[in-house]
Amino acid sequence: MPTKSANTSAKAESAPAKTRKVTYAEAGVNLSEAERAKQRIKFLAHKTFNRRVLSDIGSFGGLFQLDNKLKDPVLVSSADGVGTKLKLAFQMGIHHTVGADLVNHCVNDIAVQGATPLFFLDYLATGRLENTVIEKVVQGLAEACKINGCALIGGETAQMPGFYSDGEYDLAGFIVGVVEREKLITGKSIQNGDVLIGFPSTGLHTNGYSLARKLFFEVAGYTPDQYIPELKDKAGAALMKIHRSYLPIIRKLTASSYTTGMAHITGGGITENLPRILPKGLAAQVELGSWPSLPVFDHLRELGQIDPDEMLRTFNLGLGLIAVIPAEKFKRLKSSFDRAGEKFYQIGRIVKGDRRVIYQ
Numbered sequence: 001m002p003t004k005s006a007n008t009s010a011k012a013e014s015a016p017a018k019t020r021k022v023t024y025a026e027a028g029v030n031l032s033e034a035e036r037a038k039q040r041i042k043f044l045a046h047k048t049f050n051r052r053v054l055s056d057i058g059s060f061g062g063l064f065q066l067d068n069k070l071k072d073p074v075l076v077s078s079a080d081g082v083g084t085k086l087k088l089a090f091q092m093g094i095h096h097t098v099g100a101d102l103v104n105h106c107v108n109d110i111a112v113q114g115a116t117p118l119f120f121l122d123y124l125a126t127g128r129l130e131n132t133v134i135e136k137v138v139q140g141l142a143e144a145c146k147i148n149g150c151a152l153i154g155g156e157t158a159q160m161p162g163f164y165s166d167g168e169y170d171l172a173g174f175i176v177g178v179v180e181r182e183k184l185i186t187g188k189s190i191q192n193g194d195v196l197i198g199f200p201s202t203g204l205h206t207n208g209y210s211l212a213r214k215l216f217f218e219v220a221g222y223t224p225d226q227y228i229p230e231l232k233d234k235a236g237a238a239l240m241k242i243h244r245s246y247l248p249i250i251r252k253l254t255a256s257s258y259t260t261g262m263a264h265i266t267g268g269g270i271t272e273n274l275p276r277i278l279p280k281g282l283a284a285q286v287e288l289g290s291w292p293s294l295p296v297f298d299h300l301r302e303l304g305q306i307d308p309d310e311m312l313r314t315f316n317l318g319l320g321l322i323a324v325i326p327a328e329k330f331k332r333l334k335s336s337f338d339r340a341g342e343k344f345y346q347i348g349r350i351v352k353g354d355r356r357v358i359y360q
Contacts, residue, residue, distance in 0.1 A: 038157070040135050044142040045152040053119070053151050062153035064119045064176075072181040076115035078106050081172040083267075084209040085239075090168055092224050092236050095133050098171060099140025101206050104245035105266070106175040107148045108321070111250045112262035114185040115177030120145050122155035126169035129159050137171065148247055150175070185254065187261035187277030187324070194260065194350040195330045196284060198291055199249055200343060201320035203241035207267040208315045212239060215303040230299050238296050246321045249342065253323055258333045261324040271313040274322055275355045283353020287360045291345035294318045312359070324350060 042057040055063035066073060082089075082098050082105075089098050099122075107117050122141055124134065134157060145152045164170065204212060216222045216235050224236030231238045246264070253259040261277040263270075274284045297317050300306065311317060325333055330346075337344060351358065 036131055040131070041138050041155075041157070044135075044138050045154075048142050048145040048150065048152040050151055053153055055153065057154060059154070062119065062121060064151065064153060066118075066178065070178065070180060073178050074115075074181050074184060076110040076113050076177045076179060077175065078109040079172065079174045080105050080109065080206075081170070082206050084213065085204075085206055086169070086171060088209065088213060088224070088236065088239055092240065094236075094240060095136040096140040096143075097240055097242050099137045099142075100144040101140075101243040102171055102173040103141055103144035103148060103150070103175075104243045105206050106173045107144075107150065108243075108246050108250075108264040109266075110175060110177040111247050112185065112264050112321070113179065114183050114254055115179040117148050117150035117175060117177045117247070119151045119153045119176055121153065121174045123158070123172040123174070124155070124169055125158040125160050125164065127159075127161050127164035127166050129157070130167075133169070137169075141173075144245070148245055183254070185259065185262060188279055189260045190277065190279055190282060190324050190350055191260075191326065192282060192350055192352055193327050195325045195327055195346060196286065196348040196350065197323050197325055197330075197333075197344045198319035198347045199246060199321040199323075200291070200345075201265070201294070201316045201318055202244045203294060203296055204239060205243040205266065205316060205320055207269075209239070211304070211314060212300055215300055220303050228299065231295050244320055249321065252337075252340075252342070253333075256333075256336070258325055258329055259323045260326060263322045265316040265320050265322060269311075269313045269315055269317065270319065270322065271309075271357050274357050277324070278350075278355045280355065281352060283351050283356050283358050284348060285351045285358045285360060286348040290347045291318055319345075319347070322347070 038058065045057050052065045052067070053063070054065055055061070080102070082102050085101065086098060089095055102122070103120060106120065110117065120141070124137060142152050216239065222228065222235040224234065226235050227233070228235055228238065250262065253262070263273045263277050265273050270286060278284060297311065297315055301311055348360070
């Protein structure tokens with residue numbers, strides 16, 4: 001009897017406890033919602049398709065056919081994100097503009113090397129999927145792709161509960177463009193005496209937001225809806241201005257062979273981006289004050305008492321694109337752009353030096 005009782009007790013202890021069925025949705029991943037989001041994304045992406053897109057949204061890989069008229073094509077690619085500007089988007093409940101920010105940023109990165117955008121893919125990761133938010137983001141992506149002549153051929157929407165807070169997401173983009181090898185713009189032919197011209201930005205674009213948010217919402221104590229007289233705008237609206245696409249301007253510059261090098265002014269400002277295109281033995285002499293400063297940058301500088309060097313390597317300070325123009329072509333370019341009403345500023349020259357920016 002004692003032996004039987006001991007065996008029974010052992011069996012009872014080793015028997016697994018009864019558990020109820022647990023679904024993926026209870027873990028935070030809603031596959032049904034994901035499928036509905038996928039169908040809406042498919043609809044929006046189709047609006048960007050052209051005859052060279054050979055696959056549909058949902059395929060394992062996006063298929064895109066190169067133009068067979070190209071003699072010696074070079075593919076140019078780039079990947080980027082929106083950064084902490086997304087924090088402001090969450091705070092304000094504005095999600096369609098960050099999609100355009102992302103596409104335009106990526107387009108500019110490859111266009112400065114002479115490339116024409118071909119196709120774009122996105123990666124969106126979130127905690128709990130909210131279809132209305134996802135749709136707004138993808139709508140912004142699709143509209144910007146359409147404007148830039150770029151097909152949105154695929155991407156990934158990942159549900160990662162426990163990794164991202166509810167109501168938050170991360171967003172990244174991947175772009176591929178093409179250019180004839182002989183038309184690549186690398187900066188190798190930049191020469192001493194060439195002219196530097198800058199094209200205005202709309203605002204911060206997608207860089208410097210960690211500092212800007214700290215100054216606006218912690219140091220100054222603004223709310224996103226608070227009107228700031230110095231900016232003639234609300235705090236949130238001033239910071240959420242869409243990153244400008246310079247593709248139309250770049251096409252004008254390249255079509256007439258006006259430029260030998262272009263720099264997209266993003267993180268690192270003029271200080272770190274302009275030297276990326278300079279050949280060995282040359283520097284960029286930039287004349288401070290040769291272009292108008294946007295009020296948002298003046299206000300940020302005042303709020304934080306920021307050192308001028310820190311401003312120059314954190315923000316674009318009103319210039320989102322800088323192009324190098326051979327001295328003998330500058331007069332013709334100025335005449336052409338003036339007639340077209342295209343605003344630009346002559347901001348300096350190429351001089352002998354060690355691949356850096358010299359501020360005057």
